[in-house]
Amino acid sequence: MAYIGKQPLVGNYTVLDALTATTTDTYALTxxxxxxxxxxxxxxxxxxxxxxxxxxxxxxISGSNIVFxxxxxxxxxxxxxxxxxxxxxxxxxxxxxxxxxxxxxxxxPSSSTFLRGDNSWVSAGGTNTPAFAAxxxxxxxxxxxxxxxLTWDTELFDTHNAFSSDRFTCPSxxxxxxxxxxxxxxxxxxxxxxxxxxxxxxxGNYVHSGTVPYNDFTNNYIAAFTPSQSNIITLAENDYxxxxxxxxxxxxxxxxxxxxNEFSGYKIIx
Numbered sequence: 001m002a003y004i005g006k007q008p009l010v011g012n013y014t015v016l017d018a019l020t021a022t023t024t025d026t027y028a029l030t031x032x033x034x035x036x037x038x039x040x041x042x043x044x045x046x047x048x049x050x051x052x053x054x055x056x057x058x059x060x061i062s063g064s065n066i067v068f069x070x071x072x073x074x075x076x077x078x079x080x081x082x083x084x085x086x087x088x089x090x091x092x093x094x095x096x097x098x099x100x101x102x103x104x105x106x107x108x109p110s111s112s113t114f115l116r117g118d119n120s121w122v123s124a125g126g127t128n129t130p131a132f133a134a135x136x137x138x139x140x141x142x143x144x145x146x147x148x149x150l151t152w153d154t155e156l157f158d159t160h161n162a163f164s165s166d167r168f169t170c171p172s173x174x175x176x177x178x179x180x181x182x183x184x185x186x187x188x189x190x191x192x193x194x195x196x197x198x199x200x201x202x203x204g205n206y207v208h209s210g211t212v213p214y215n216d217f218t219n220n221y222i223a224a225f226t227p228s229q230s231n232i233i234t235l236a237e238n239d240y241x242x243x244x245x246x247x248x249x250x251x252x253x254x255x256x257x258x259x260x261n262e263f264s265g266y267k268i269i270x
Contacts, residue, residue, distance in 0.1 A: 013084055017032070022072065044082065047079035135156065148246065150244065181264050193221060199245075
């Protein structure tokens, strides 16, 4: 938004200590007798004999010294030298004026770092949290034609303690888009799998708007299969996500194999 009237100044504008011209071209720059180091000649305003001097052509800067293009004389007058502060000094910015794309991080932000006004977890440069991963370390029997919610008894990690047994629940401050992934291997005693599906449900409802992604083997029954599913799901606080599996078998049941399964998810940085 543009300012009405005079725009605020940003930077450290400094009028340096007075200098007395002598028969030399080099003069030490100080402020209150402390050396000053201008960044470039263009960062200075120099008045000599009532005339503003051209940077680079009329003078250069060497450390804390100004070097004129030619030696001065005692009759010359160095009226003033002003240094315009740090070239890239942006001052103190207002809240909400710098976007995530303008930020960078040299380290890994902690999971408790909040960068957004709505207190959602965002780390510039990249930590996708909340995040979790879990698996089942024992076999589970899957009955024929029964949709079964998968449970997971071993956590690989859970950054915000948001996963518990069979579901991930969006924690306070964690609203946003999440990438969820799941796979589980089913085996039967013979070539008895007609079809199988593995799906996510959000708050008890299919995330596919009622469409279930079947893996159909009715023309060529199989004895083992590992279905997988990946979805981006938008969550509000306290929304939860679970995984369900079902299969049409020509036998009474099959086995969901230990360790050949995993449920994981992480928040997408936007």
